[in-house]
Amino acid sequence: MSDLLGQGWGPPGPMTLHDKTNKQNFLLLIQLRWIAVGGQIVTILFVRYVLGIGLPLVPMAVVILLLIALNVASLRRHSSQDAITNTELFLGLLLDVTALTVQLYLSGGASNPFISLYLLQVILGAVLLETWSVWALVFIASTCFIALTTFYREISLPAAHGAGLFSLHIQGMFICFVLAATLLVLFITRVQNNIRTRDAHLADLRQQSAEEAHIVRMGLLASGAAHELGTPLATLSVILNDWQRMPALEADPDLAQEIREMQGQLDRCKKIVSGILMSSGELRGEGTVRT
CATH class of the missing domain: 1.10.287 (Helix Hairpins)
Structure with a gap:
């Protein structure tokens, strides 16, 4: 398909269909990051003030502010007329993995039930990125996972939750599962819609090209x-x-x-x-x- 897009099948203008699809997917990634920011704020406040579990609020707030700044910069990049490259999508997901790693480091490391959100980032990479970028993201996420088993900040549980740690962990895993599944369904469904729209447009262009070729043959005849x-x-x-x-x-x-x-x-x-x-x-x- 990329060959067809590069051989004149795309619409007139500086951007091909592939570039437009990348731009739409980049916007979806920005929207997903806003959801992640909101989810982190709600989760941190709930754990700190409802469950009474001590968390380093200032460093975690700094990470959230950096994600907000990244999203603002990404919105400005999306509003430009230039095409979104695979490298930019890869760097965006890499920064998301970095932010998640820092948050997990500050909240228990690999024992944090939200550790499985790494899988969400990898799946998004498999949908959006080229092959080399996906494997690089898998390697980086796996390395971060392994590092968090050794290097992390321990969290202190109140005495009331000490005996129920396993129960809290199961509840956290369930919340993480529901969150990841919901985001994947929403995100991948919209990505597939973008791809179907691009393929339909490409089919129309093929049909138009075939009709024009037929007209040219009739003219030559x-x-x-x-x-x-x-x-x-x-x-x-x-x-x-x-x-x-x-x-x-x-x-x-x-x-x-x-x-x-x-x-x-x-x-x-x-x-x-x-x-x-x-x-x-x-x-x-x-x-x-x-x-």
């Missing part, structure tokens, strides 16, 4: 036929001119009238052939006329 008809028409014109000067035929009024009628029809055929050649950008080489 008509032009070739007009050229082929030129010689016999010229021969008939010479013969009729000779007949008009023959005394035996001039003496017969009926024959003379039929010859003049034949000459008129012959001139009409010449005009039709000349019109066909004029439409194809050519001229008949008969006489000198002002055009």
Whole structure:
């Protein structure tokens, strides 16, 4: 498909269909990041003030502010007329993975039930990125996961939750599962809609190109036929001119009238052939006329 888009199948303008689809998917990634920012704020406040679990609010707030700044910059980038590249999509997801890693480091490391959100980032990368970028993202996310098993900030649970740690972990895993599943369904559904729209447009362009090619072939056929008809028409014109000067035929009024009628029809055929050649950008080489 990228070959077709690069060989003139795209619409007129500086951006191809592939570029427009990347731009739409980039906007979806921005919207998903806003959802992630809101989810982090709600989760941090709930854990800190409802469950009473101590969290480093200032560093975690700094990470959220950086994500907001990233989204503002991404919105400005999206509003520009330039195409969104695979590298930009990869860097955006890489920064999301980095922010998630920092938040997990500050809240228990690999024991945090939201550790499985790495899988969400990898799935989004598999949908949006080229092959090399996806595998690079898998490697980086896996490395971060392994690092969080050793390097992390422990969280202190209140005495009331000490015995129910496993229960809290299961609840967190369930919330993470529902969140990831919902976001994946929403995001991938919209990405598929973008892809279907692009494919439908590409099919229309193929159909239009086929119709234009058919018209060109018909034009070439008509032009070739007009050229082929030129010689016999010229021969008939010479013969009729000779007949008009023959005394035996001039003496017969009926024959003379039929010859003049034949000459008129012959001139009409010449005009039709000349019109066909004029439409194809050519001229008949008969006489000198002002055009």
